Amino acid sequence: MSRRDAMMLAAGVAVATTASTGAAAAPDATIAPDDEAGWARIGKLYPAMGPVTQLEHGYWGNMAAPVAAAHREILARLNRDTSIYARRAMRRDQITAQARAAAAMGVNPEDMGFCRNAAEGLQALISQFQGVTEGDAILYSDNDYEASQNAMAYLALARRARAIKVALPRAPTRDNVIAAYAEAFKGAKRLKFVLLTHGTHRSGMVVPVVEIAALAKAAGAVVLVDCAQSFFQRPFAIPDFGSDYVVLNFHKWVGAPVGIAAFWCRPGMAAQVATAPSEASDAAPGDVQSKVHLGTVDFAPQLALPTALDFQASVLPVPMKLARLQYLRNHWVRQVRGLSGLEIMVGDDPETFGAITSFRIAGHGSPADNVAITDTLFNRYRIMTVHRTGLADGACVRVTPALFTTPADLDRLVVALKQLVPEIARG
Structure with missing residues (x-):
């Protein structure tokens, strides 16, 4: 990180701290789960669904009206000012967005980076992980995201490691899921890397990753947690998991525009993930953002993220x-x-x-x-x-x-x- 970026990051952290302190205050009224009039008022802030009963909101979330308006304004500025904004002012706004994201995640800004979706972050952290060698074991489950399972299988093949795939119980409970992982860890010699999914996108099971991560760490493994479906749907801070890496989405339950997600590396663990092949060759091993090289992307989702976080904190705790x-x-x-x-x-x-x-x-x-x-x-x-x-x-x-x-x-x-x-x- 350049000295200039470090100074802007410090300013961004101050802004995020002030915003999060204000956002932490209770909303004007807490809406009971069954208060249909109250939730109808919330519903008016979102687009009308039309004639279809939409019960597939797990793909990405609707933007609320204030977020959609901010997104439109940012798109207009990017289209109007292009490189004048991008090269002379946008970095300041990106630093603020990073600080706001980190505050929402409960982490330090320098320990997290942006990606376009959780799948991209998971692919990078898995495929570039350096802590697996020939004869080691890595472990994942049938409830993990398909692309992540494929990345784990590829990692095992590339490093000549053993891939262990756990089938979670058909009737999952907190206890029998923990027991399934514990049994798998017990039989996995030289276990080095474990993927866990907090909120599964298949059955809907919320996996007790805190307990399972502790068991994996005790077995000597590095732990990566996918909380793409649980972040801002359940209350937690990223370090709560006790894991080494975490990946999440902002376009699901935060309601940011599609195209913005994040990943976190526990302090000291970024160096175990190789720098992205397309990243600048002089990137430091501990530079978290260097693990996913974004290049020129649609910047609007990232820049609209603070508005989405403001809306969530003030309206939807x-x-x-x-x-x-x-x-x-x-x-x-x-x-x-x-x-x-x-x-x-x-x-x-x-x-x-x-x-x-x-x-x-x-x-x-x-x-x-x-x-x-x-x-x-x-x-x-x-x-x-x-x-x-x-x-x-x-x-x-x-x-x-x-x-x-x-x-x-x-x-x-x-x-x-x-x-x-x-x-x-x-x-």
Whole structure:
């Protein structure tokens, strides 16, 4: 980092500290999970959904009106001023955005870097990790993101290491998931690198990564946590995990524009990740941003991030968001749990779920089956969901409400499932 950047970073930290102190204050009113009038007021800050019941909010989040307005203004400035802004003023705004991001993450700005999405950050940290050699073991699970599983398999192949893939229990609970990892660690000689996913994008299970990371560290492994689906959906600070690396998204539950994510390296651990091949050759081994070389990208999402963080802090504190999302999830799950032929893939312990919960229809675990189910829900019932593949015991359908989803929206899903599941099960 140049002396000039270091000075601007110090100024940015001061701005972020002031903003986060103000943002930490309680919002004007806390909205109860079942206060539909209150959540309808929040909903008016987001785009209207149209005729389709949208229950696939796990891909990326809608920008609230203030964030979308800031994004439009930034795009206009980038288009109007181009290099005049980019080369003479934009770095100051980027430093401020980095400081604000770091404050939201609970880390120091110099220990984090930006990437365009969590998949990009995970790919870089995994494929460039230097702490694995021939004969070592690395470990991941069937619930991890597909691209990350592929990166782990590639790392094992490139370093002649052993890749261990854990199949998490079919009916996951906090205890049996910890036990599954503990058993895998016990049998993994020379375990050096472990990937954990906090909020899984398939079943919706929230994995107790704090406990599992501690077990992995005790076994001698370096730990990378993917919290792309959990950041700002559940309350935590990045260092809480006790891991060495963390990757997250800002375009999901922070509601920033698509194209902005971040990664964190525990102090002293950046040097174990090689500098990106396309980065400047004089980048220092400890320079965190050098692990993902962004080059010329769409700068607007990064520059709009402070506005998104302001909105979240002043309007949607994370505990209030989580309570609403769990309330909505329970609203549909409790009406169909026990329906013959339907498997709800996550239990009801609030520590193990957030917005996402997936289902599977008995005897219909193939990807094609689940594509067909999502197509039927969309074409016949005008309900948007998404199929997920890759679990050891088969594919499933994911349901993800948003904060402004209504119980009536979820009642439409319940009606559809009560009609569709017997029909398909007879099939």
